[in-house]
Amino acid sequence: MALTFYTNPQSRGRIARWMLEEVGAPYETVVLDYATTMKGDDYRAINPMGKVPAIVHDGRVVTEGAAICAYLADAFPQAGLAPPTDDRADYYRWMFFAAGPFEHAAIDRARKIEVTPEQSRMVGYGTLDTAIDALAGFLDEREYIAAGRFTAADVYVGSHLLWGSQFGWLPQRPAFDAYMARLRERPAYVRGGEIDDALMAGQ
Known part of the structure; x- marks a missing residue:
């Protein structure tokens, strides 16, 4: 399943990056600029807030750092990052x-x-x-x-x-x-x- 990560290295995207590295699944990174691509129509179709981070996993969009962490823990249970x-x-x-x-x-x-x-x-x-x-x-x-x-x-x-x-x-x-x-x-x-x-x- 495709996993794409939208971020800027000077943002809360670093939280999602850490979580993605803990999960260990392959992912594509799309780096956005605050003044241009983050506010552009293409990205606003993913997150109307024009904020990062966001992930798109097999066509499903997840935004907000805590939600991304919880989602990835459940989507990749083999990583053992969620309790029973x-x-x-x-x-x-x-x-x-x-x-x-x-x-x-x-x-x-x-x-x-x-x-x-x-x-x-x-x-x-x-x-x-x-x-x-x-x-x-x-x-x-x-x-x-x-x-x-x-x-x-x-x-x-x-x-x-x-x-x-x-x-x-x-x-x-x-x-x-x-x-x-x-x-x-x-x-x-x-x-x-x-x-x-x-x-x-x-x-």
Whole structure:
């Protein structure tokens, strides 16, 4: 089955790249430019938002990083990146925590948006500190997000932590440091980063 990956190496597409490398299935990469091809009619027919990443797998379109990770884990079960269906509570909980309140809090911090106590009741994450403490407290007690082993949830949650560490907004926590060290040793993470870094150098 054909698998095409639409991305830009300076984007959240790096999350999907890592996941694709973990899956190990052959795929074609289409690199898009922010100002032109990403906003062109051909790509908007795939993702009307004009955003990356996106994949097209045997004619089926999937956008959004968390959805791509979850989809690929199910589409390629031989990679072992999804827990059994009766052991997915933590897998879904924390993957979508990262996609929702955690990313929202991080983007607000990057944009220097300060949430007042009154507004904290409105926003899904409450405060960034609350979101950070929730995830750190969970990781204090385990090596990976779900099922006692590496899964697609670690690709997605881990990408947010690695990104936050790289850009300086993530507070230091021993649980985060140990978790990220494990993730940086993944051959697929290293391989995906090298591919995207080479694409950046060639742009």
